[in-house]
Amino acid sequence: MPRRPHAPGCVALPQIALAFAPMSWLSDARTTALLLDRLDPTTPRPPISGDLAVDVAIVGGGFSGLWTAYYLSALDPSLRIAVLERHHCGFGASGRNGGWAVGELAGSFASYAKRSSAGEAMRLSRAVFDAVDEIGRVSEAEGIDCHYAKGGWIRAARTAPQEARQRAEVDELRGLGFTEDEIRLLSADEATKYMNATGTRSGIFFAPTAAIDPARLVLGLADVVERRGVTVAEQTHVLGIGDRTVTTTAGTVTADVVVRATEAYTRDLEGERRTLLPVYSLMVATEPLPGDVLDEIGLIDRPTFSDDRYMVIYGQRTADDRIAFGGRGVPYLYGSRIDRSAELHADSHELIRETLIDLFPVLRDVAFTHRWGGVLGIPRNWLPFVDYDRATGRAALGGYVGEGVAAANLAGRTMAELIVGEPTERTSLPWVAPAARRWEPEPLRWLGVRASRRILATADDREEQTDEEAKVATRLARLLRGG
Numbered sequence: 001m002p003r004r005p006h007a008p009g010c011v012a013l014p015q016i017a018l019a020f021a022p023m024s025w026l027s028d029a030r031t032t033a034l035l036l037d038r039l040d041p042t043t044p045r046p047p048i049s050g051d052l053a054v055d056v057a058i059v060g061g062g063f064s065g066l067w068t069a070y071y072l073s074a075l076d077p078s079l080r081i082a083v084l085e086r087h088h089c090g091f092g093a094s095g096r097n098g099g100w101a102v103g104e105l106a107g108s109f110a111s112y113a114k115r116s117s118a119g120e121a122m123r124l125s126r127a128v129f130d131a132v133d134e135i136g137r138v139s140e141a142e143g144i145d146c147h148y149a150k151g152g153w154i155r156a157a158r159t160a161p162q163e164a165r166q167r168a169e170v171d172e173l174r175g176l177g178f179t180e181d182e183i184r185l186l187s188a189d190e191a192t193k194y195m196n197a198t199g200t201r202s203g204i205f206f207a208p209t210a211a212i213d214p215a216r217l218v219l220g221l222a223d224v225v226e227r228r229g230v231t232v233a234e235q236t237h238v239l240g241i242g243d244r245t246v247t248t249t250a251g252t253v254t255a256d257v258v259v260r261a262t263e264a265y266t267r268d269l270e271g272e273r274r275t276l277l278p279v280y281s282l283m284v285a286t287e288p289l290p291g292d293v294l295d296e297i298g299l300i301d302r303p304t305f306s307d308d309r310y311m312v313i314y315g316q317r318t319a320d321d322r323i324a325f326g327g328r329g330v331p332y333l334y335g336s337r338i339d340r341s342a343e344l345h346a347d348s349h350e351l352i353r354e355t356l357i358d359l360f361p362v363l364r365d366v367a368f369t370h371r372w373g374g375v376l377g378i379p380r381n382w383l384p385f386v387d388y389d390r391a392t393g394r395a396a397l398g399g400y401v402g403e404g405v406a407a408a409n410l411a412g413r414t415m416a417e418l419i420v421g422e423p424t425e426r427t428s429l430p431w432v433a434p435a436a437r438r439w440e441p442e443p444l445r446w447l448g449v450r451a452s453r454r455i456l457a458t459a460d461d462r463e464e465q466t467d468e469e470a471k472v473a474t475r476l477a478r479l480l481r482g483g
């Protein structure tokens, strides 16, 4: 499990107001997630009609909720299962993300090893690798055309400190037992063959990663579970979760087990404001690119791509030859507020576009057709969790930071196995644990998040300008990921 300071979706930086007015692409671009936009219109399913009694109620129709429903309905087809979704399935990060099904989890190898042992942490890593393949297997078996391409992940080092960190990381992982087939260090020439980014000094190729169209996957999963008899109620706003009860705007649901799968939006549920920190991640997408532009960029097998700056960037070449690329979002909003205007922050989108052009100057003259954003959830200890309390019937999963696409498959599968009470190789993995303690009250949260982001972003600038490691940022990044 390679470790980086942040995950694909987990991005942020101090807000930098650009010196120029928003350019026309900002007003011309569509502001729906590219991947959801192509599937428009998403006509919501009806809400529950009055009170409902089921065996398992799942709150949230993203990957976490739907994978739980998928595996539960397979393990015990007699179960009455309802997914309760406030808007439509895929409304949250699951329908808007960068489409990296990446075989890694937020948090460090050391944190999971501390909870259990190095062997167990390794078992967890390999289980996430398997989740990447499992998404491919299920998509194929269920006829979900989610444009799955297992092309790995190419990470470029573009400064001397990034290059040094890559060497150290691969050495460390080799020492832990990760193989050359899973992760390998690349020379500048080898890295450039995968992705012709400017200033590449070295690279890491991480094999257990697939590019997908997340909207196709999440909407496809909703259809599959519905066909299996799961009630998928959309436009159903859950107000609060009690022991074996869910209060919604459309009626009360009673259930033996209630699964909370609401990720960043957990902050809206009664008593859960400080459970997960909602953080913004923003994306842009180009038009489908002509052959000569693609020849210049590479990414032939559709590996997902990034470089190794602290303030994470993440991209993929989509099946229709666009580049979908994400990065720095607006800062965390005071009080864990979630606000659509923050998802469409024009200066941040322009900065993300400029960052992509800095990687691939050939994109300067292409059209950017989409810009959008979403929120992801960060637990206080940065460790995602799968938690089921049989005594109260309460369950929760999530806290993936920015790496929830493959992780939610493993989490949902594990949750289903825990609920049916069937021990498997997954149910004892070291992330099966209650969520971390809650975040600090304001203004401490706001001050802490802003300060961390400022340090990391300043470090990137410094490393780029001086080619010297920003040691404070390295230590902070380690601290944030818990090891």
Ligand SMILES: Cc1cc2nc3c(=O)[nH]c(=O)nc-3n(C[C@H](O)[C@H](O)[C@H](O)COP(=O)(O)OP(=O)(O)OC[C@H]3O[C@@H](n4cnc5c(N)ncnc54)[C@H](O)[C@@H]3O)c2cc1C
Binding pocket: 008, 009, 010, 059, 060, 061, 062, 063, 064, 065, 084, 085, 086, 087, 088, 089, 090, 091, 092, 093, 094, 095, 096, 097, 098, 099, 100, 101, 102, 236, 237, 238, 239, 261, 262, 263, 264, 265, 266, 268, 269, 280, 281, 282, 283, 314, 326, 373, 374, 375, 376, 397, 398, 400, 401, 402, 403, 404, 405, 406, 407, 408
């Ligand atoms: C822009 C962006 C890019 C990202 N890129 C990547 C990436 O490339 N790879 C990766 O691994 N991860 C990425 N992530 C993170 C990843 O998308 C998430 O970790 C993952 O989708 C979380 O899935 P989920 O089902 O737990 O949460 P969500 O997808 O957020 O689903 C939660 C659902 O619960 C519903 N809900 C919430 N509250 C209520 C309520 N009160 N009542 C009823 N329903 C409710 C919401 O409407 C929502 O549909 C990215 C995230 C963002 C925002």
